[in-house]
Amino acid sequence: MLAWSVWGLAALLYLIGFYQRVAPAVITDRLMEDFALGAAALGNLSAFYFYSYVAMQIPTGVIADRWGPRRLLIAGATVAAGGTALFALADSLELASFGRLLVGAAVAVAFVSMLKLATRWFPPRQFALASGLALLCGVVGGVIAGVPLRIAVEAIGWRSVMLVSAAATALLAALIWWRVRDDPADAGWRSYAPPVPAGGHAPILRGVLQVLALRNTWILLLTPIGVAGGVLAFAGLWGVPYLRQVHGLDTRSAAAITSALLIAWALGGPLLGAASERIGRRKPLYVATTAAALAGWALIVFVPLSLPLLVVALVLTGFVSGNLIIGFAFAKESAPAHLVGAASGVCNMGPLLGGMLLQPGVGWILDRHWQGESVAGARIYDAAAYQAGFGLLVAAVAVSLMLIVFARETHCRQAA
Structure with missing residues (x-):
């Protein structure tokens, strides 16, 4: 259970990332109204998430090797919380876009960190299961960003919903700090980390x-x-x-x-x-x-x-x-x-x-x-x-x- 709780906190950040990825779909009307956007500008606002997410794909692997997944996840969740809050409070398109940019860069660390934790906390035979459950977690985030998100937006407004999302992400950062460790050996448990090849990595x-x-x-x-x-x-x-x-x-x-x-x-x-x-x-x-x-x-x-x-x-x-x-x-x-x-x-x-x-x-x-x-x-x-x-x-x-x-x-x- 300890291994799954450690991995699960990383999976929650991936869930939040997928939620943020598709959330604009159900608030297009509110975003167009609040920021006076046409379709091209709205598409660009949503895509700011992807700009930074794509840019972070290769650097994330390097940073994970240097920092370890725990510190990377804490930083990612913290920045994602700040970016979501900025998006919620933005009074201009530029600030809203910057908020989406921060969120995309921050949640981009989740998937690589999940896989890195899985290689250390689970035996090799469970790695495929963890990878499949990761995709499931992402889709759960996408489903939450559908009907449930729209119901919440209609009840309290999109900005309030995004502020709640920011608070939940900040809470996740605290939970990761408290619970996650890079390797089971850090908590006195058996590690499944693969051996580092002689001569290190290329x-x-x-x-x-x-x-x-x-x-x-x-x-x-x-x-x-x-x-x-x-x-x-x-x-x-x-x-x-x-x-x-x-x-x-x-x-x-x-x-x-x-x-x-x-x-x-x-x-x-x-x-x-x-x-x-x-x-x-x-x-x-x-x-x-x-x-x-x-x-x-x-x-x-x-x-x-x-x-x-x-x-x-x-x-x-x-x-x-x-x-x-x-x-x-x-x-x-x-x-x-x-x-x-x-x-x-x-x-x-x-x-x-x-x-x-x-x-x-x-x-x-x-x-x-x-x-x-x-x-x-x-x-x-x-x-x-x-x-x-x-x-x-x-x-x-x-x-x-x-x-x-x-x-x-x-x-x-x-x-x-």
Whole structure:
């Protein structure tokens, strides 16, 4: 139980990070009204989280090695609390954007810290379980940022909700300080830390450059930009206003549908990853599911579906988009064993790059097609505007499909 409580506190920061990632989706109307934003500016405000999150991916691994996960988690939770409070109290777009930037950089430390704690606190056979539960924790955060968040916003306002979120994150920082230790040996327990290789680790920059010289690295970095980015752009920002303005749903119902998309995405990851292991190949299933995601988004964007069929299409598209788990394994196996950390760090940036690029990209296109209608200071976009904006998602997934065709198969074996 001690090991799970230590790991669980790191998982809670990851949950908060996922919550912060998709929270803007259910408060788009309030943000547009308070800051007088159009779609492009709103997309950029939301994407400030991704800007710093992506930038922190490789440095986080280096810092975790130098500081240890405990100090990194305490710093991350503390800065995330401050950034959330700044976002809640901001009286200008610049301050709100800086708050989102701080939050993204801070919560970026959670996933790497979780994995580092898992390698020390759990026996190797439980590492896969801990990794799967990490994804589950993230999706729970995304679901909390759906209907429950909207109910709270309607009750006390978005700024008050974000202040409560900041206080909860500050409390988590205190709990991490009290409970978490880098290694079980620090608390007198058995450690499962793997032995450090003779001669230590290779220089970080050299490892990254060697990984970037591999063709598969670039393919597996760029492919998730479309596939995972489509999910993050829709469920993380534009799906709720689309369902409200085009399909006439209330915000709670729209948030429930985007939460269903996220849940399907989370379920698809481990199931598709296991299927890939079973057949002993990565590329065929990655290509097939990317093609299915392309067909799903094309159907959603360009075919006038009834609401029940739209929900089914979104859930199925979310499920096949979980193939990013195949991509993570694919990337790890494509590099020699001593470069696995660098390969994983580089390729893990792909999904976040998708959110960073596609959220403001869709917003920019929406503003180009705005007909001038507003309600309470929030812009209203018609079906044609959303079709044009979401057409960017279809194009991005099409590029992903073209790229993954050129990847080299690993046959589920580590490169020599």
